[in-house]
Amino acid sequence: MATIGDDVVVSNRKLERMFSMKGGKGEASYANNSQAQARHALSMLHLLKETLDGVRLSSPEFPFTVADLGCSSGSNTIYMVDVIIKHMSKRYEAEGFETPEFSAFFSDLPSNDFNTLFQLLPSYGGDSMEECLASDSHRSYFAAGVPGSFYKRLFPAKSIDVFYSAFSLHWLSQVPDVVLDKKSTAYNEGRIFIHGANEITANTYKKQFQADLGGFLRSRSKEIRSGGSMFLVCLGRTGTDPADQGGAGLLFGTHFQDAWDDLVQEGLIASEKRDSFNIPVYAPSLEDFKEVVEADGSFVVNKLEVVSGGSPLVVSHPDDAAEIGRALANSCRSVSGVLVDAHIGDQLSDELFSRVASRATSQAKELLEQLQFSHIVASLSLP
Template identity: 85%
Template sequence: MAPMGDNVVVSNMKLERMLSMKGGKGEASYANNSQAQAQHARSMLHLLTEALDGVRLSSPELPFVVADLGCSCGSNTIYMVDVIIKHMTKRYEEGGCEPPEFSAFFSDLPSNDFNTLFQLLPPYGGVSMEECLASDNHRSYFAAGVPGSFYRRLFPAKSVDMFYSAFSLHWLSQVPDVVLDKRSTAYNKGKIFIHGAKETTANAYKKQFQSDLGGFMRSRSKEMKSGGSMFLVCLGRTCSDPTDQGGAGLLFGTHFQDAWNDLVKEGLITSEKRDKFNIPVYAPSLDDFKEVVEADGSFIINKLEVFRGGSPLVVNHPGDAAEIGRALANSCRSVSGVLVDAHIGDHLSDELFSRVASRATSQAKELLEQLQFFHIVASLSLA
């Protein structure tokens, strides 16, 4: 975990050493605020199984290797790995083959709360595959954690059959330097996200996204086995203008932005302190994503579409404005809280998200109606 305090500037840190979803099992933890991601992922299962049907069945004498990139620390990754392994087991059996042993790699940045994730893993069955698959209390695969940035190499060459990554590739490897440089025309003065920012600022984010996704593609092309497949989901947008970040813009560019401005107006932080913080997220358009994949040339696009994911807010009482306000604040804090804590410290972070909740409460009805996420969904195989 990065050190806390007002003298800490996120932009001067190695982002990959500190960026993570909020760990543990508290109210604002990712583990307790990722129900929407679970719903969105399950609504795409038919697309995932299509991608799995395109994976070449290798010799049962060799393990079948699955890697979840950007696994985070909740139960969603465990559920999806189970889905993948059960589907591949069924394919082997339907082909008259004995299923191989399965190996699952859970990968995220070193700052990820792997301890919480591994505590959620059921014990390895140590019995037959059929017994493992029939039991909710055992897993049917060997598990390992792989810390590191997925914008670089993570695995040996030609070692992975299936790459899965959901709700992660919109996170950039860094905030572009020019966005935080007062001398640059791309300086994002007065803002903590690119939603509604200047064109030059948005283009700097777009360039960073292109560079990052290109590195991701090059790395996976070396690590994937011949006949393997890759299924990717990330936040996306339907508008061609990158300054309109869609659902991500509403999450980070409205109440969250206004809460930062509240701290400035109240004298709790300076405007310079606010301007040194930017969320390293870019929601690409379909064309943004396609251009990078085609320019790299390592993969064939089997499917590429924008998928309506729905709201990131899961509430039990839609008529309770205070619950909606808390849900938005917790959702925002679960994914950005670690960065905020590092930039302004725990105490001011509490103040910030309290204001997010208050502002969201006052606009609860509009939030439920307007806050919708779209996702880029891609199924790729080696060219």
Template identity: 80%
Template sequence: MAPTADNVVVSSMKLERMLSMKGGKGEASYANNSQAQAQHARSMLHLLEETLDGVQLDSPEIPFVVADLGCSCGTNTIYIVDVIIKHMIKRYEASGYVDPPEFSAFFSDLPSNDFNTLFQLLPPLASNGGGSMEECLAANGHRPYFAAGVPGSFYRRLFPARSIDVFYSAFSLHWLSQVPEMVLDKRSTAYNKGRVFIHGANESTANAYRKQFQGDLAKFLRSRSQEMKRGGSMFLVCLGRTSVDPTDQGGAGLLFGTHFQDAWNDLVQEGLIASEKRDNFNIPVYAPSIQDFKEVVEADGSFAINKLEVFKGGSPLVVNCPDDAIEVGRALANSCRAVSGVLVDAHIGDWLSEELFSRVESRASSHAKELLEQLQFFHIVASLSLA
């Protein structure tokens, strides 16, 4: 049966309710498997600071507002927001303002995000008794901003009009709002039979994913164009690719294709799941080319492109002993599980999910040297301001 319009809406809403990085603080949690993203983000700080240097400074009487979209639940988002606000404090001071404005930071992600873990990681404000922001700024080990969580999809409006000075979003925009409906339609040429990801799929499947990504990005830009203050800026980082061929997803293909794909095939061959069950699962991720991204920004017309480039991010695997094949295999399985485990659990249940990721670990361990040499992420980095 082909998906109807109503089924697509339900599918999108269902994904929004359950999609999140794996919460908690366990071995496969996102909090314990985001070291590589933290390293990648820190390597791009100079690009972020260039964006911040272009933000217009308002009167210190007007609060300065930062929003992190797709914040997840690790320490990286807190570190980056701290960098943004401290950089802006220096800019206010260099411009001759005696006192900086008050700062607010909104941490936004889907309602299923583990906000509890995130908020427990937040440093306290300097004073528990209504102290001034100046006291907060002067206190070491305390955050110089007020914090709040904003649950919701960034493919819709999240904030009042003209309320945000700086938008930051890293490693999130490659997540689609839903798996393209044609990919799950057996009657469609885009039906991704035998696969759980776009990597290595046919041209029709790739085009369906590309169309979904560009439609989602257009919705993202329309929402941000209404929410950003005049003179504000937006810094975006998403998983990208260097190949012009969308069926070659680069690092994402090695993470969600190859050993992850083979592990699904293992479950089918062992009779643990039906082949149709595998075919009905697809990772809603698309690593765009720089042209994919540029086309949407230019067609929307709301934003001027200050910078748009492909940035070499490095490997997503962080291991202490590169020669230990077991550790490398476990690192890949945990990385994959940290970002896709919630979807896998919902599709096949906890027990089969354990079986799946144990096979991912085993297969990855057998190809440890190859993974360390070949697994490389590239990112699309964009700095945008209102046109």
């Protein structure tokens, strides 16, 4: 069980009903703190286009359908869906096929800020598909939101041509119950993340990730059309030890962890309160990912590799330590703030992230040098 606030207790299985990236357009919102994800996605465009070149062109009597799983609430998803649709439109034209209509599904958990996302969507433009595709200021596809966990079924059978999911699959469906159980050998005492945890705890997270990924693959195998493809990107690691989470470990297991310890040492929260909170993230190794894909057997691997993603911190003035500190705090808050707010309340959450910023400011130079992400990139299709 995980505590929310002071009086309300909620099961980890309720995570999919409450979790989201931080919505709105404020300083710590995901919309204003996802520039790094945009840069990382742009660096992988050539890999995405390789995947798209392998997608079978469907009959123009049916819409060509794209789904972004874990779309969140910023402009990145809109940009990437536009890239996918324009690339496929050019393929239809180059191969002499009539261009079909396009549709795009933006999917995330029910608590996602779909309102902010849809406000960013350009209007659908033009009387014909050709006019829509020729316009840079209008949308060339029909759009819809699909709330739900991508670890379960989301779409009708054989209805999607391209699945795209970036920077989402490292988020688990839940924190394993035993990690928060004082009587368990997997109890993650004193930590809010598995970076540096004992072997049993780390392997418990690994098993949760692999069970979740298995559910994801089984669901998509039913929903994807014959000839379709999936392009997946998630946080990864280059080492074999699951307790060394690489860049994710530096993001959640250093200054963020220390800030929680500050609140405990200052008597603002009890140690039990800290210990009942864990970040539901697992950065897999290539082998962790490959094991699940091969065991499931639903998909053929076209490409599976680890790529360097660079830093998650985007700053205008690299010599400004305070700006780097704020950037780290806002980066943490944009992705975990909803969970933190629910667990300790808004006021203590403000205190926590203020300490994250302060600690990061004092280690700004080291952060810029050391905080680097790796990503697992997978291109999959049906046999």
